[in-house]
Amino acid sequence: MHFEHADQRGPSSLPEPEMSASAIARSTAESLLVEARGLSKRYQRGPLAVDQLDLDIKRGEVYGFLGPNGAGKTTTIRMLLGLIRPTAGTATVLGAPPGNARGLARVGSMVEAPAFYGNLSGRDNLRFCARLCGLPDQRVDEVLDEVGLTSRGRHHYTAYSTGMKQRLGVAAALLKNPDLLILDEPANGLDPQGIVDMRELVRRLGQGQRTVLLCSHLLSEVEHVCDRIGVLRGGHKIAEGTLEDLRGAGGLLVRAHPEADVRADLVRLVGEKAVSERDGAFHLAVDPARAGEIATALAQAGCVVTELRAEQRSLEDVFLELTEEER
């Protein structure tokens, strides 16, 4: 389903002014694999699951979709794959309307838990998918090898462990050697080693020209793998950027005493808004390069500094901060 307006592109994707209209369209279609404007979905007798979502995913990047349960991640993915129709908004995937056979032919996906036919072996399940896509059985063996399931390919799907089912789901998504890979919670239900293996697999798959949209509520998964991250909450995109963008410039951590004097001096030096206190330490939202200046000032004021170091906010801190309202 293409939702007719495809002309509302963000400034970052605007081509050079002298380009012709067709060249503009081609260039944008080639650089932006996923483009959505004002995408919204309200389920029947349900809440607004996704509200006015704009999304641009560029060729070759690994884009992480982060958000708490019920944030609208899976609903967005379903809309992009044409499984459900949006209530409002427009979207194109690989230049085609979502769910269009032309676009789907170049998209591999795994939405939520993988689901296959229990009466077939893993290999036969992939043969079924390959036939639907018009691919030879030889491709099945290649992807089984790629996800490390060759030796278990002939076993019934029902006999697979959760990790093997997830890997089979990824194998099915890879069958078409897709330009765009959409993985929704690929580490769901995996043990710690399985999570690490899946993370490595996703990282490997995202190398080169392949674009990956990774949807997860596991922060470490997104943090280690993604080039760019979008954070959803209550159906809205509340933040987007690289990991560094989201973390911000960082700050300083100071442990010193007497605490009352230290606080007063820090407020004088960097301003009240930039000083917060937790876990027995002061956290300063300032450029870490000011560490020397602050250490000197505290020493001159007679304070004893026991620890002073630059600190980087983790994605978890950012995520908790961004999603705090909901909690």
Added chain:
Amino acid sequence: MSPIIGCFRGEWLLARKSRSTWVLGVVLIVLILVLIYGAVALELSVLLKRGSIAATPANIATIKGALSPSQFLRSTLAAFTGVGYGNAIAIILGVLVFGGDYSSSTLKMVFTQGPSRWAILAGKALAIALILLVYAIAAIAAGAGASAVTGAAYGLPPDWPGIGDIIKAGLTAWLLMGLWAAGGAMLVTLFRQTALAVGVGIVYSIGIEGLLLNILRALEKVSSLSDVERVFPGANGAALADSFGPKAGTALVSPIQATVVVIAYLAVFLAITFIVTQRRDVT
């Protein structure tokens, strides 16, 4: 390769590997042998041995007729009319092929592979058509085999129908099973539940339509409702099957009209299945 052919190949793989396809086919053949030929042969031998009051020459001739090679087409097609279990088997097959993805939650996986929903459904329809063609050929072959045995056992003349009639009867069995399989496909698409679709489909084909027809026939005595009977799918299917037997001239509708009505129902059932699936959100 056309997407529909690719989808058909995928569905055919699924059907070949599915136990239900084989089990339903075997059940159909066993029931034809047991409930049509076995039961009638048993009835005849009881009548002949005990010499009961029902053992009139006319009765015996009728029963022998049902077992004879000359009437094997009508006898076999009885499996696909009225309370015939062939209808039920076709409904179950339609429900399983079109609705198996609802119970196994594989619909998302199937619809994101690449082909359009139309192509996927067309592939399923072609796969069912091929399975039912195999069932129809097997049913006619089983009926022929059974009537050859019973005919020889009771010394009935080997007056086999012409090859043209045999082919027409095979196509009739195929069409009638296609009708009920399409009905099953529509029901499971509407209900999204295999158990409910099978239940409603079988109850309708075996019970409800017969009940409605009886009520209509009773009402005919006070008002003219005979035209209403002519639009029921089961009644037209029965008329089509009857056209191969001795009562061909007394059928409710002509074979041509019955064929048109059955094809119309089949087309409507499939159209509803395709349209609803095309428009449906897959969550």
